[in-house]
């Protein structure tokens with residue numbers, strides 16, 4: 001389906017987007033609901049010496065169309081999708097921003113860093129990302145409840161931040177890199193080379209990435225079934241990075257391969273399983289075609305080997321993992 005909106009409707013979306021950027025930040029026109037009680041991290045024993053920690057770090061509220069476009073607007077072209085999303089005045093409730101800690105016999109790997117209570121402050125965006133700092137709070141609302149920060153969550157796992165030698169960033173939106181500044185200098189950061197190519201209106205906060213030698217680019221190699229290229233992160237080869245573009249051009253995910261089943265930590269490749277199953281397009285995606293190709297890849301991966309795909313903002317994560325560790329594997333969607 002291609003864009004079928006009339007010119008007046010297109011102009012209407014653009015005008016409402018301009019008004020949204022000229023107006024107050026989301027938290028002022030949509031008063032914040034009560035912050036939820038501090039969520040606790042949950043540990044999931046996957047066997048083979050691997051524990052996966054679910055770390056709810058920070059909270060985000062987004063427009064309903066940011067999460068999913070209604071069917072009649074799902075086909076708009078890549079340039080019009082952002083105005084269509086920004087035209088929406090309906091907001092979700094608080095959503096978790098999930099970071100993941102893989103405690104593997106060889107190493108501790110953090111996936112994403114969640115969001116921070118400092119979101120929206122000048123210090124958070126800094127001088128380099130100042131311009132983005134002016135627009136971001138018009139697009140989303142974000143914060144962290146007391147105790148809902150990354151250091152507290154890592155402490156609750158029994159690890160120290162210095163135990164984490166690698167942090168894989170699925171992409172560079174604020175709710176995934178919001179706590180980079182609390183990571184020690186000894187933690188290497190892994191970002192895909194495609195993510196580092198600047199693109200206008202992508203919302204990627206490349207200016208917030210440290211330039212002190214910690215940042216490394218994913219080195220794609222090999223070919224592995226539905227995934228295509230991968231980058232192994234362990235000698236055993238059971239943890240690896242895969243490209244999952246669409247949400248951003250350089251979005252990447254992490255696979256935990258347990259032999260007979262696997263878990264894909266899929267960041268914002270979608271908001272939940274039903275979007276992948278039904279080709280539902282979020283308003284925020286950079287590239288619609290790449291998003292659909294990633295959905296197709298995830299469905300094919302599910303046919304290759306049973307498993308679980310987990311998304312950053314899916315409230316069902318804890319329940320999905322609980323069923324998985326009891327040996328209950330969902331059928332491929």
Ligand SMILES: [Zn+2]
Pocket residue numbers: 173175176268312313
């Ligand atoms: Zn996100």
